[in-house]
Each structure stands twice: as C-alpha cells, then as structure tokens.
Amino acid sequence: MSEEARPAKNGKKADSTAYLFEQFRVGRGCLGYVVADRKGGIAAVVDPEAGMVEPMLDYVFEHALRLRYVVDTHTHADHFSGARELKAKTVAKVVMHEKAPASCVDFRIEDGDRLWLGALPLKFIHTPGHAKDLVSVLLPGRILSADALLIGSCGRTDLPNGNPTRQYHTLYYIYRSLPEELSVYPGHDYNDRTHSTLAEEKRSNPKMLFASEEEFVEYMERENPGKLSPVHQLADALKANMA
Amino acid sequence: MSEEARPAKNGKKADSTAYLFEQFRVGRGCLGYVVADRKGGIAAVVDPEAGMVEPMLDYVFEHALRLRYVVDTHTHADHFSGARELKAKTVAKVVMHEKAPASCVDFRIEDGDRLWLGALPLKFIHTPGHAKDLVSVLLPGRILSADALLIGSCGRTDLPNGNPTRQYHTLYYIYRSLPEELSVYPGHDYNDRTHSTLAEEKRSNPKMLFASEEEFVEYMERENPGKLSPVHQLADALKANMA
Numbered sequence: 001m002s003e004e005a006r007p008a009k010n011g012k013k014a015d016s017t018a019y020l021f022e023q024f025r026v027g028r029g030c031l032g033y034v035v036a037d038r039k040g041g042i043a044a045v046v047d048p049e050a051g052m053v054e055p056m057l058d059y060v061f062e063h064a065l066r067l068r069y070v071v072d073t074h075t076h077a078d079h080f081s082g083a084r085e086l087k088a089k090t091v092a093k094v095v096m097h098e099k100a101p102a103s104c105v106d107f108r109i110e111d112g113d114r115l116w117l118g119a120l121p122l123k124f125i126h127t128p129g130h131a132k133d134l135v136s137v138l139l140p141g142r143i144l145s146a147d148a149l150l151i152g153s154c155g156r157t158d159l160p161n162g163n164p165t166r167q168y169h170t171l172y173y174i175y176r177s178l179p180e181e182l183s184v185y186p187g188h189d190y191n192d193r194t195h196s197t198l199a200e201e202k203r204s205n206p207k208m209l210f211a212s213e214e215e216f217v218e219y220m221e222r223e224n225p226g227k228l229s230p231v232h233q234l235a236d237a238l239k240a241n242m243a
Numbered sequence: 244m245s246e247e248a249r250p251a252k253n254g255k256k257a258d259s260t261a262y263l264f265e266q267f268r269v270g271r272g273c274l275g276y277v278v279a280d281r282k283g284g285i286a287a288v289v290d291p292e293a294g295m296v297e298p299m300l301d302y303v304f305e306h307a308l309r310l311r312y313v314v315d316t317h318t319h320a321d322h323f324s325g326a327r328e329l330k331a332k333t334v335a336k337v338v339m340h341e342k343a344p345a346s347c348v349d350f351r352i353e354d355g356d357r358l359w360l361g362a363l364p365l366k367f368i369h370t371p372g373h374a375k376d377l378v379s380v381l382l383p384g385r386i387l388s389a390d391a392l393l394i395g396s397c398g399r400t401d402l403p404n405g406n407p408t409r410q411y412h413t414l415y416y417i418y419r420s421l422p423e424e425l426s427v428y429p430g431h432d433y434n435d436r437t438h439s440t441l442a443e444e445k446r447s448n449p450k451m452l453f454a455s456e457e458e459f460v461e462y463m464e465r466e467n468p469g470k471l472s473p474v475h476q477l478a479d480a481l482k483a484n485m486a
Contacts, residue, residue: 110375110409111371111409111412112406112408112409112411112412113408125412128354132353163355165355165356166353166354166355168355169354169355169368169417172420173416173417173420173421174412174416174417176420177415177416177419177420178416
C-alpha cells in the first residue's frame with residue numbers, strides 16, 4: 001500500500017511521484033488517501049472512514065506533515081465519515097462539494113475549483129450520479145474517483161441522491177474525456193486491488209461500454225434494487241454524515 | 244429562418260423533423276427558439292429575448308400550440324429576457340437551472356433532467372462557464388447550445404458568474420463527447436448564420452482545439468477583458484434578469 005515519494009527523474013514521469021501519496025483500507029473495502037506536497041509537507045486527507053482516523057493521524061505525524069484539508073468526496077451512505085473527528089483533532093478544514101448538507105463543512109467547492117497543497121494542485125471535478133454532491137479529485141497522474149468509477153464497475157445509483165442519467169454523463173462525458181494514462185484510485189474495492197488505469201477502464205469496464213444512455217439507465221435501474229445487497233448501516237451512516 | 248415540420252420519411256432522419264422547430268432572431272444577433280410536439284401541439288420557447296415575445300406569441304397562436312414552458316438557458320447578461328412577460332401573458336411555466344436567481348422561475352432543473360412536450364423530450368445538460376446556471380438543451384438531432392458553444396467560438400467567461408475552467412470542462416468533456424451529427428443552434432450569432440453541426444465545430448472551432456486546459460484558460464483570461472467590447476446594457480440586463 002505504501003508508495004513513498006521518489007525524486008523526480010524527468011519531466012513527465014516526475015509528476016505523480018513528486019508528492020506523498022498513501023492509500024488506507026479498512027474492512028468492507030473502503031479506501032481513503034493521504035496526499036501531501038513533498039516540499040512544504042502540506043497535506044490533505046481524502047475520504048477518511050472513521051476507522052482510518054488514527055492510522056491517518058499516525059501517518060501525518062510520522063511524516064511531519066501539516067494537515068490542512070479533510071476532503072470528503074461525497075455524503076457517504078455506506079460508512080461513517082471520519083471528517084468531523086479529524087477536524088476536532090487537528091486544525092484541518094473540511095472540504096466538500098457545495099451540495100453537501102453536512103454542517104461541519106468549512107469550504108464548499110464546485111466543479112473546476114482547485115485547492116493547493118503548496119505547489120501541488122487538487123482539482124475537483126463534479127461527477128454526480130452515485131450521489132449528487134460527488135466530486136472526483138484530480139492529482140498529477142492520478143484521479144481519486146470515489147464511487148464515480150470503481151475498478152471494473154461504478155457506484156450504484158439507487159441510494160438517496162443517486163441518479164443514473166447523471167452517472168451516465170459522469171462516465172460517458174467526463175471520464176471518457178480524461179487522459180488514458182491517469183491512474184484510477186477508487187473509493188472502494190472489494191477485491192483487494194489498489195488501483196487501475198483509465199485506459200484499462202475505458203477498454204474493459206462494462207459500465208463504460210453501454211451503447212446508449214437509455215440502455216445504461218435501464219440496466220442501472222434494474223440491477224440496483226434487484227441484485228445489489230442492502231447497504232450496511234445505510235440510515236445510520238447517512239444520518240451521521242449529513243449532520 | 245422557417246423550418247416547418249416535415250413528415251418523417253424513415254427511422255433515423257425522422258427525429259429532428261418530427262417536431263416543430265422555429266428560430267427567432269433580433270438585433271445584436273440574439274437567437275431564440277420555439278419547439279413543439281407535432282401531435283399534441285405542446286410547446287416550449289427557449290431564450291425569448293424581450294423583442295421576441297410578440298413574434299413568438301404570434302407563432303404559437305398561428306400554429307395553435309399550447310405553450311407550456313418558457314426556458315431561459317441562463318441568466319443573460321447581454322439582453323433582456325422576455326420570460327417574465329411570456330409568463331404573464333400565458334399559462335406557461337418558467338424553467339431554469341437550479342442556480343438561476345430569478346424569482347419568476349417555476350421549475351428549477353439540474354443536469355440530466357428532462358421535460359416532455361408530449362412525446363418530445365427536452366434534455367438539459369449543465370454546461371457552465373459562460374454563466375454558472377447555463378444549460379444546453381438537447382433535442383432529437385439538435386442541441387440548443389446557448390453561449391456554451393457558438394458557431395466558431397464560445398461565450399466569454401469574464402462576465403459575472405463566468406469561469407474559464409468550467410467552460411473548458413463544458414467544451415472538452417461534454418461537447419466533445421456528444422454525437423457529431425447533432426445540429427448546433429446557438430444563443431447568438433453575429434454573422435447571420437442559423438446553425439452549424441457538432442462535427443464542424445469539433446473540426447474547426449478554435450475554442451475546441453486548445454492543447455490543454457492551461458492554454459485555454461490563459462487565452463480566455465487574456466482575450467476577454469482585453470479585446471472584447473463592453474457588453475450592451477450589462478448592469479441593467481443582469482438586474483432585470485436576476486430579479
């Protein structure tokens with residue numbers, strides 16, 4: 001899981017290794033991230049599940065980072081966010097999309113906005129469908145895709161604030177337009193995979209290969225309530241994360 | 244300007260001629276539209292400039308249409324909207340994006356929403372950049388692109404609520420992903436052209452041919468305040484249209 005910064009060797013390749021990047025995993029396949037500018041040590045955490053708070057703080061302190069932002073990519077319906085706890089334990093500010101209802105949010109961002117960790121840009125792309133307040137986070141060489149794009153799949157669209165047409169736009173307009181060489185780091189993976197590439201997802205992800213919006217929407221509306229299992233602690237998680 | 248409905252001849256070609264579609268033009272190159280389902284005569288007007296209200300109403304009455312919706316694609320900064328007057332003179336409801344501030348709006352739509360004129364769908368795609376509340380309207384075979392995509396250009400991004408990064412997303416993620424065979428009907432044209440095709444715009448529109456977001460944004464930030472002329476009645480138009 002560890003992927004420490006390596007010194008930049010040349011122009012293009014340098015980008016994605018020129019910053020600290022660490023993936024955290026807890027039970028049920030939730031993935032969270034710590035990202036930091038190498039030079040100034042200014043850091044952000046992305047999607048801290050409640051169980052990640054202590055390991056993330058350990059990582060931050062061990063690497064002498066200054067935690068400035070806690071980003072929740074959306075209002076999670078399937079796990080408890082650790083954002084509020086991180087905010088209480090540090091000076092970090094909570095960042096979410098402008099549509100997020102949570103009262104603990106300090107900065108509400110929109111599509112196209114950027115946060116800077118020193119010289120490192122985090123760019124937000126509004127990619128709703130799984131949730132209306134979902135943003136993907138674009139880093140040099142990587143995209144943190146949350147539930148907008150999972151490895152070989154995408155997030156379900158039948159939960160509160162889900163919408164299969166908007167998910168179609170997200171996959172077929174936005175993700176199809178992004179560069180193939182991006183590494184994709186999702187918000188969940190249930191098969192112990194850490195990441196994929198956008199080239200691979202464009203080639204083989206069945207959710208990106210429907211012939212039309214109508215077929216995609218029909219599939220999502222049929223699959224979701226019929227075949228997917230009920231979400232663990234849905235009501236409790238939503239209640240806590242929206243508060 | 245007139246393009247009356249013709250009977251459908253075959254499967255694919257039928258779509259864009261199976262409904263009434265009329266373009267209206269007033270001074271300074273503002274373009275507005277009347278769209279109606281042929282069967283039931285249920286109609287919508289899109290982007291009625293104040294001077295179009297009477298000609299549009301004449302058209303509606305002459306064709307025995309039932310005007311149900313008045314769509315403003317965004318809060319116009321360069322002309323006075325006739326939406327409020329149309330609402331006062333008919334039973335039509337005003338439709339705008341959820342971010343539109345105007346108090347006369349009855350239905351606030353989001354990306355991916357559809358309105359139906361009988362069997363005819365109007366699909367809204369959120370395409371901000373020129374204005375944060377700008378939606379393009381997708382019809383069978385046509386897209387009403389407002390200021391998101393002009394023939395050979397795109398709307399400026401330096402007016403209130405403009406944002407060049409979001410305009411980049413609109414052109415390079417959304418418009419690049421839409422089918423080439425769409426006819427493009429913009430909200431303005433200063434050279435008496437009525438429409439274009441998306442294939443032609445993808446091929447030759449300089450605003451769609453930048454190599455990177457950075458170059459596009461830099462160009463828009465340099466061109467807009469420096470070279471473009473001041474907008475006619477900007478403050479008055481915004482004040483009226485936001486009210």
